[in-house]
Amino acid sequence: MTINERFFHLLEESQYTQKELSQHTKISEKTLSAWKRRGTDPPARYISAIADFLSCSEHFLLTGEQEAVPAPIAREKNEEQLLDLFRQLDAVEQGLILGRAAQLLYQKRQERQD
Structure with missing residues (x-):
């Protein structure tokens, strides 16, 4: 291509x-x-x-080839993208996102204990 x-x-x-x-x-x-x-x-x-x-x-x-991106740089870019998207939401939508994130973290911690 x-x-x-x-x-x-x-x-x-x-x-x-x-x-x-x-x-x-x-x-x-x-x-x-x-x-x-x-x-x-x-x-x-x-x-x-x-x-x-x-x-x-x-x-x-x-x-057309993917570059190997060091993990910290890739993570930082993901965080910036997430924050940019989050800021575009209204307060109610942001609350839903925060609640879902807390729920995911709780589930992850529960799985580690099992």
């Missing part, structure tokens, strides 16, 4: 539109359409912004 194919496949999988990508990266929709139509790869200067938008690494976008 080429960079172009991987890029547009990831965009389709994410269910974002070219317009949303354009707004986030400041790459014109006309340019995005031309890349797709011609099958050309994005220039290097856009790779970081595209990877960020698609929530993948630059390495994956370029090669």
Whole structure:
């Protein structure tokens, strides 16, 4: 799979539109359409912004291979993502999440004791 194919496949999988990508990266929709139509790869200067938008690494976008991410870095990224999502919820929804997290932790502790 080429960079172009991987890029547009990831965009389709994410269910974002070219317009949303354009707004986030400041790459014109006309340019995005031309890349797709011609099958050309994005220039290097856009790779970081595209990877960020698609929530993948630059390495994956370029090669299709998953990088081994050190556990602390992966955990930190997960925590940041969770916190970002949590902040988008209202107070009632946040309470539900906190209650469910406490319930999961309680169950885990119970399983360890058994």
